[in-house]
Structures are given as structure tokens and as C-alpha cells.
Amino acid sequence: MPTDKHASETGVTGNQQPKLATVWPGNPYPLGASYDGAGTNFSLFSEIAEKVELCLIDDAGAESRIPLDEVDGYVWHAYLPNISPGQRYGFRVYGPFDPAAGHRCDPSKLLLDPYGKAFHGDFTFGQALFSYDMKAVRPGGDDADPGTPPMVDSLGHTMTSVVSNPFFDWGSDRSPLTPYHETVIYEAHVKGMTQTHPGIPAELRGTYAGLAHPVIIDHLKSLNVTALELMPVHQFMHDSRLLDLGLRNYWGYNTFGFFAPHNQYAANRSSSVAEFKSMVRSLHEANIEVILDVVYNHTAEGNHLGPTINFRGIDNAAYYRLVDTDLRLYKDYTGTGNSLNPRHPHVLQLIMDSLRYWVTEMHVDGFRFDLAATLARELHDVDRLSAFFDLVQQDPIVSQVKLIAEPWDVGEGGYQVGNFPGLWTEWNGKYRDTVRDYWRGEPATLGEFASRLTGSSDLYEATGRRPSASINFVTAHDGFTLNDLVSYNEKHNLANGEDNRDGESHNRSWNCGVEGPTDDPEILALRRRQMRNFWATLMLSQGTPMIAHGDELGRTQNGNNNVYCQDSELSWMDWSLVDKNSDLLAFARKVTTLRKTHPVFRRRRFFEGEPIRTGDEVRDIAWLNPSSREMTHEDWGESIHKCVAVFLNGEAITAPNARGERVVDDSFLMCFNAGEEPVEFVMPNDDYAQEWTVELDTNDPTGDADQVVNAKAKVSLPGHSLLVLRKTM
Structure with missing residues (x-):
């Protein structure tokens, strides 16, 4: 609520002179536009500004400018009674335009609120959005020195911020608070x-x-x-x-706009x-x-030749990391032209305020941080003790939701898989790479495949994290779809307009014999089996699985592994595949149900490789070769070995459930064959089980199987297939 009961009448300047508006001093916090039911408080941070104007835009697009005369700690603010949700607005910031010193203030630009909760309109690209003479830029040149800005007004060419209504009937809404292991x-x-x-x-x-x-x-x-x-x-x-x-x-x-849902x-x-x-x-x-997948590492303003829409014109040197030896230029750890500067307290505040807003006001349950290593860079290096991690750790709201890191960026030393602090889970890129390599038959992958299958303890255990810290995935938005992973060896990105230069070139994919579409029934059958292998491996691995949308339907992007710019049928889910690929969808549902039903596939703690009780012969996990002998060090080191069986002891789950009760499950045997030829697996002796029932067979199009197999029996496992058996006696 407004704090000053003695409102003053302040004149409003602009191209059209409206009637006098009531302007109260207001408060510096919260930043942005905050409606309280009676009026709206506006506040904007700028350390470099010499003057700031709040610009109110009417329905006809006319502008009324209100000087913000109150400044506290570099936050410019005012409270306007009777300004209500739906009011369009922006800011004009007056200050130095001196790129050599890192400053790019340009009052001809109507600037969007960094804390804007909603926006209106569209951008019209042209000179009005840019603070340099676009005609003076050489094609292909960097033109780091833009000269004097041409002062072309951006009103009518840029979007406008909109005062948002904070009131909403949530009813009895509450977060599901699903544990990571579930x-x-x-x-x-x-x-x-x-x-x-x-x-x-x-x-x-x-x-x-x-x-x-x-x-x-x-x-x-x-x-x-x-x-x-x-x-x-x-x-x-x-x-x-x-x-x-x-x-x-x-x-x-x-x-x-870090506070607004994309309209x-x-x-x-x-x-x-x-x-x-x-x-x-x-x-x-x-x-x-x-x-939410959130992008706090860079903004849409790009490099020094990008548009001026908010941060650049508000306080360029505060919001962005600039090149130390040439402040006209931006450090780029993201491949997008700029990097936000989380070393600055107000940038950290913006990030943390945004995260809290999405949790408290929008009720989201967690965040996946794009190129999260960028946020951890203090000077240049990634630092797990950075201020950003400290703030997240101590925040009573943000620290309690799911925090998922994409643990890399494009800068030097940016690959940080396994190095994030204890609160965090991570997209496990090593899981993706290893599982892909194993199933395409690459040599010397068996040992690491075993580590990834069991939760990647080599990456997470030493820092006190659990298997669920590993966000396991085979595919994601970035890269091939699952169908394309088994159908293409090379990317096919010509539609993106970059002569196929964009996108990852080393995809660890295998087309099963022919590049792209084919009518060969054997190749098609192998591709389907490989997709089932990936589905089963993902869902039966320890850790937290992530599915890429459409993989359950066999969605294809025709070999394009970088559809960032393809807003078309190429990228959208094809729901007609529900009928065409009903067998794959049924398999996906079956294997996700198997995981849900059996806690042995989603243990809260890492395997120990030890007996659960004194005198027991059977440990919580056992690795067996096809002859049912335990794997030796030499076996793991043999580069040509592509087959292994793993026993998961359902009676050796040491972590209790949420009520402190012991968890007991069935025991399972999983047999893997990533080789070309069939392999005969001998079932383990009676110490493991007297009888097994086949629960899942990726050689079967539906995965259905009820075959009963006795101890010491022999089972032939075709090449490129996986068999899951449950102990039934």
C-alpha cells in the first residue's frame, strides 16, 4: 500500500498533454509494477541513470511521461493511485551513451520493465529498435563503435509492459511435492x-x-x-x-521478460x-x-549490434558481462551474443526475485536452468561456491523446489557434470552419451554403461547426493528425436538456413544400416527394437528419468537435430502416430508402469555391492557374464564385451519409505546384448532364484512375455536386445 498519505500533484510531460496525474513517492521495493487494489507502485533499478521517466501508454498508443523523482539506492520509484491492471507502460532512461565505458543509455527507446509481469504488442524490427545507425554497419563487420545514436523513437515499434492483476482464485491448489525417486x-x-x-x-x-x-x-x-x-x-x-x-x-x-509467461x-x-x-x-x-526451463544466462538483446529493448538501455554495465579490455563488447559464454552478470547484486536480485515469483505467485514446482554453468562463473571460471549458489542455498522458498542444472555452457571449463552443489540435480550428459554408445555397439563402453545404469555414483556420491541427482535422458529437445537417433548417422539441418553448419555433428547415433527413411523390413524392425532398448534402459536405470515429448510415438524431425527455429509440423507432435505406432506407445506405458510398480528400479540410495545380512550369499547387486559367473576386472576391461546381466535384489533396499517402513520388492535380472549376434545367457543358480518370469523383452514388439525360466536354464538373447526377468520362486 502507498506509504505517503499526502499525495502531491505532479505534472506529466509528453507529446500529448493529459490532465494532471496523481503521483505519490511510492516505494523502491518490490521492483516492477505492483498493483495493490487501489493503485500501482512502479520502481526501476538503474545505477547509471541521470533521469528516469515512467511512460504510460493509452489505447490509442499515445504516451504520457511522468518523471520518477524519488530515488533510493539507485531504484527510481513512484506510486500512482487509480492505475490498474491492463495499463500499458514503459520507461525512458537518460544517462551516458558511452560504449567505450560500457554505457548505452538512449532515451529515444521506450524500455520494457525487467520485472514486467505481462507484455503487449509485437516488435517491428528496424532502426527504431537500435541505438546505432544500421546503415553505417558494414555487412559482416563487427562495428563495435556505433557512434552517436540516431535517436529514433521506438514507441510503436516495441512491445509495452502491462500492469498485471495479482489476484487469482487458486482454490485448494497445492504442489504435489513428488519425491525425486518417484x-x-x-x-x-x-x-x-x-x-x-x-x-x-x-x-x-x-x-x-x-x-x-x-x-x-x-x-x-x-x-x-x-x-x-x-x-x-x-x-x-x-x-x-x-x-x-x-x-x-x-x-x-x-x-x-523473466516474470511474464510468453503471451x-x-x-x-x-x-x-x-x-x-x-x-x-x-x-x-x-x-x-x-x-520451467529458465534462461537466466543471457537475454534477447544479443551482442553490441543487438536491439535496445530493456537491460541494455537501463544499465548496460550492471546487467551484462563486458569484455575487460574492450567494454564495448560482451562476454559470451552462451553462444548468443551476451551473458548476464550475476556478480552484480541487482542482477542476482532479479534472478532470485524471478524464481520466487514463479514459485509463490505462479505455483510452479521447480526449474531447469539452461546453461547453468554460466550462472556459476565468478570472474571467468565456474565456481561452485559462487554467490548465486549461496543465495539459492539459503533461500527458504527457492531451495525447497526442484532445481535441475544443465551443467555446462560454451565457455572454457564450462562442462561441469557432477560438480554442482548438494541441492541440485543435473542433466547427466554422460548418461546420454554412454547409453547411446553402448546400444550402437561401441567398444569399451560396458563398464561405464554399468555405472550409468546404477545411478552414476562416480559423479554424485562423493558430494552427498543420491541416485536421483542424475537426471537420466537419452534424448531431449536439443538433438535427434529417439526415432531419428536410430535412423540417421548425420544431421540434416538445411531447413535452418545455415548450410547444415548448426547443430551437433557428433550425435552418437546409428541408422541401423540406411540413412533416413527405408522400406527394408529388417532395418525397420531393428530400429524399433533399438527404440525399445532405449526406453527400457532409461526407465529401469537408477536416477530420475526424463522423456522427450513425442518419443513415445516415434516422432521424427527428418534428421534435423536443431529445430530451434522450426515452428512447423517438423517440430510439432504428430498425434496420428498414436495409431500408427501404437505398439511403441504401449511399450512405453508398460516400462514406465514397471518402474512405478517396483521400487528396486528407483532406489533412494546407491547400491553397496554387499550382502544385506551376515551370512547371506546374495548382495544387493551382482554383475554376471553370460555364463552366470560374476564379472571380473578382466571382463570389464575387455573392450569387445557387449553383454552383461545384472541382478537387482529387491530384499536389499536399505532406505525406508516416507513412514519409516522397510521397503521390500521383487528381485530382477536384466540381460543386455548390444552386439550383433545372439548370445546364450545361463540363468544364475538357486542362490538367486529357482524360477524367473520374463517381464519385458525388447525383441517382442509389445514387450509382452510370460515365459517361465528355471535356474541354470539357457536363454538365447538376440543381438541388440534386452530381457528383464522377475524372480517368482
């Missing part, structure tokens, strides 16, 4: 997941409301998904280069906040958590 993550794109689904009304396709539709929720529940990880939904910009090529920034890793994903763009909240509420009712 979590199954499904990575999805709001538009890609819903755009072509025939069961969603046309007006809701591609939207938050579409994602909350019962047909989507039912599909997720059928896969036993407990958490929906959404690709970026913070308000983002489409790059002018892509728009010129007829493309769009489909993935959304180009944020400028192009709303059925009604003017109610994006309420629609997002309704989506979260519906997913929570289905016991599905919502995790």
Missing part, C-alpha cells in the same frame, strides 16, 4: 505438444489452456509422468535474422497470466508438477 519428467513444448491434437479445440491448440486439456493430462498419466518440464515460457523475442528467413525462435531461449502461448494474449495459473492448477489436480 519422479518421471516429461520435457515438452507448449505449442509443439498441443498444436495438432485433434481432441483439443482449435482455439486452444498451441496454448497453456491446451496443455491443461484432459486429453493431454490423460496422455501424461498413461505414461506415469509426474512432472511436466516446459521449454522456455518466459516472454521471449523472435530474432530478426530468423524472421527474415521466414523462421521463428521456436524453442524460446531468447528471454527479455503467444495464451488463447487470449491479454490474459496470459491467468491462463498460465489455470494450467498449473489443472496439472496439480492431476498430481503433475510443473517445472
Whole structure:
């Protein structure tokens, strides 16, 4: 609420002179525009500003400028009674334009609120968005010195911030709080997941409301998904280069509004906040958590030749990491042109305020941090003791939600898998690479495959973390789909307009004999088997599994492993595959149910390789060669070995359940053959089991099998296949 009861009348300046507006001093915190039911408090941080104007935009696009005369700790602020949700606004910041000193203030630019909760309109790319003479830039040149800005007003060419209504009826909403060891993550794109689904009304396709539709929720529940990880939904910009090529920034890793849900994903763009909240509420009712893929490492403003839309014009040197020897230029640890500067307290504040806002106001359940190593860089090196980690650790709100790191960036020393602090889980890139290599038959992969299958203790145990710290995945948005992983050896990205230079070239993929589409029934059968192998391996590994949307349907991107700019059928889920690939979908549902039903596949603690009781012969885990003898050091070191069996003892689960009760499960034997030829596996002796029942067979299109196998019996396992047996006697 406003604190000054003695309102003053302050004149408002602008191209059109409106009537006098009531302006109270207001408060420096919270930052941004905060509506309290009677009026709105506006505040903006800028250490370099000499003057700041709040600009109110009416329905006709006319501007009224209000000087912000109150400044506390470099925060400029005012309270305006009777300003209510829906009011469009922006800021103009007056100060030095001196790129050589790192400053780029340009009052001709209507700047978006870094704390804006909603935005209106679109960008019109042209001179008005840029603080240098675009005609003076040489094609292909860097032109680090822009000269004097041409002072072309951006009003009418840029988006505007919008005062948001904070009030919403959440009812009895609460977070599912699913424990990590029970979590199954499904990575999805709001538009890609819903755009072509025939069961969603046309007006809701591609939207938050579409994602909350019962047909989507039912599909997720059928896969036993407990958490929906959404690709970026913070308000983002489409790059002018892509728009010129007829493309769009489909993935959304180009944020400028860290508090606003992307309004192009709303059925009604003017109610994006309420629609997002309704989506979260519906997913929570289905016991599905919502995790956001967030991009706090860079912004949409790009490098020194990018547009001026907010941070650059507000306080360039505070918000961005600049090159020490040339402050005109930006450090780029992200491959996008700039890097945010989390060493600055107000940038850290923005990140933490944003995270808290999405938890407390939008009710999300966790975050996946894109290129998280960038946030951990203090001077240049990645530092696990950085201020960002300290703030997260002590924050009573952010520290209690799921925190997932993409533990790398593109800078030197940026690959940090296994090195994040104890609160964090990580996308385990080593799991992805190893599992891919193993199933394509690469030599000398068996030992590391065993480590990845059992939770990657070599990466996480020493720092006190559990198997669930490993976010296991075979595919994600970045790279081949699962179908393409078994259908292409090379990327096919010509549609992206970069002459196939973009995207990862070393994909660890195998096309099974022919590049791309084929009618060969043997190759098609092998590809399907390989997809089942990946599904079974992912779901039966210790750790937290993540599914890439559409892999359960055999979705293809025609070999394009970098569809960041493809907002088309190439990237969207093809729901007609539900019928065409019903056997793969049925297998995915079967193996996720197997994981859900049996806690031995989702242990809370690492295996110890020891007997559970004195005198027992059988340990909690045992690795066996095809002859059922325990694997020796020499066996693991033999580069040509591609077969192994692993026994998981369901009676040796040492961690109790949430009520302190002992957990007892069935015991399982998993037999793997990544070689070309069939291998005969001998079942272990009676110490392990007298009788086994086949639960899963990837050589079977449906995975169904009820075959009973006795101890010491021989089972022939075809090449490129996996067999899961359950102890029944």
C-alpha cells in the first residue's frame, strides 16, 4: 500500500498533454509494477541513470511521461493511485551513451520493465529498435563503435509492459511435492505438444489452456509422468535474422521478460497470466508438477549490434558481462551474443526475485536452468561456491523446489557434470552419451554403461547426493528425436538456413544400416527394437528419468537435430502416430508402469555391492557374464564385451519409505546384448532364484512375455536386445 498519505500533484510531460496525474513517492521495493487494489507502485533499478521517466501508454498508443523523482539506492520509484491492471507502460532512461565505458543509455527507446509481469504488442524490427545507425554497419563487420545514436523513437515499434492483476482464485491448489525417486519428467513444448491434437479445440491448440486439456493430462498419466518440464515460457523475442528467413525462435531461449509467461502461448494474449495459473492448477489436480526451463544466462538483446529493448538501455554495465579490455563488447559464454552478470547484486536480485515469483505467485514446482554453468562463473571460471549458489542455498522458498542444472555452457571449463552443489540435480550428459554408445555397439563402453545404469555414483556420491541427482535422458529437445537417433548417422539441418553448419555433428547415433527413411523390413524392425532398448534402459536405470515429448510415438524431425527455429509440423507432435505406432506407445506405458510398480528400479540410495545380512550369499547387486559367473576386472576391461546381466535384489533396499517402513520388492535380472549376434545367457543358480518370469523383452514388439525360466536354464538373447526377468520362486 502507498506509504505517503499526502499525495502531491505532479505534472506529466509528453507529446500529448493529459490532465494532471496523481503521483505519490511510492516505494523502491518490490521492483516492477505492483498493483495493490487501489493503485500501482512502479520502481526501476538503474545505477547509471541521470533521469528516469515512467511512460504510460493509452489505447490509442499515445504516451504520457511522468518523471520518477524519488530515488533510493539507485531504484527510481513512484506510486500512482487509480492505475490498474491492463495499463500499458514503459520507461525512458537518460544517462551516458558511452560504449567505450560500457554505457548505452538512449532515451529515444521506450524500455520494457525487467520485472514486467505481462507484455503487449509485437516488435517491428528496424532502426527504431537500435541505438546505432544500421546503415553505417558494414555487412559482416563487427562495428563495435556505433557512434552517436540516431535517436529514433521506438514507441510503436516495441512491445509495452502491462500492469498485471495479482489476484487469482487458486482454490485448494497445492504442489504435489513428488519425491525425486518417484519422479518421471516429461520435457515438452507448449505449442509443439498441443498444436495438432485433434481432441483439443482449435482455439486452444498451441496454448497453456491446451496443455491443461484432459486429453493431454490423460496422455501424461498413461505414461506415469509426474512432472511436466516446459521449454522456455518466459516472454521471449523472435530474432530478426530468423524472421527474415521466414523462421521463428521456436524453442524460446531468447528471454527479455523473466516474470511474464510468453503471451503467444495464451488463447487470449491479454490474459496470459491467468491462463498460465489455470494450467498449473489443472496439472496439480492431476498430481503433475510443473517445472520451467529458465534462461537466466543471457537475454534477447544479443551482442553490441543487438536491439535496445530493456537491460541494455537501463544499465548496460550492471546487467551484462563486458569484455575487460574492450567494454564495448560482451562476454559470451552462451553462444548468443551476451551473458548476464550475476556478480552484480541487482542482477542476482532479479534472478532470485524471478524464481520466487514463479514459485509463490505462479505455483510452479521447480526449474531447469539452461546453461547453468554460466550462472556459476565468478570472474571467468565456474565456481561452485559462487554467490548465486549461496543465495539459492539459503533461500527458504527457492531451495525447497526442484532445481535441475544443465551443467555446462560454451565457455572454457564450462562442462561441469557432477560438480554442482548438494541441492541440485543435473542433466547427466554422460548418461546420454554412454547409453547411446553402448546400444550402437561401441567398444569399451560396458563398464561405464554399468555405472550409468546404477545411478552414476562416480559423479554424485562423493558430494552427498543420491541416485536421483542424475537426471537420466537419452534424448531431449536439443538433438535427434529417439526415432531419428536410430535412423540417421548425420544431421540434416538445411531447413535452418545455415548450410547444415548448426547443430551437433557428433550425435552418437546409428541408422541401423540406411540413412533416413527405408522400406527394408529388417532395418525397420531393428530400429524399433533399438527404440525399445532405449526406453527400457532409461526407465529401469537408477536416477530420475526424463522423456522427450513425442518419443513415445516415434516422432521424427527428418534428421534435423536443431529445430530451434522450426515452428512447423517438423517440430510439432504428430498425434496420428498414436495409431500408427501404437505398439511403441504401449511399450512405453508398460516400462514406465514397471518402474512405478517396483521400487528396486528407483532406489533412494546407491547400491553397496554387499550382502544385506551376515551370512547371506546374495548382495544387493551382482554383475554376471553370460555364463552366470560374476564379472571380473578382466571382463570389464575387455573392450569387445557387449553383454552383461545384472541382478537387482529387491530384499536389499536399505532406505525406508516416507513412514519409516522397510521397503521390500521383487528381485530382477536384466540381460543386455548390444552386439550383433545372439548370445546364450545361463540363468544364475538357486542362490538367486529357482524360477524367473520374463517381464519385458525388447525383441517382442509389445514387450509382452510370460515365459517361465528355471535356474541354470539357457536363454538365447538376440543381438541388440534386452530381457528383464522377475524372480517368482
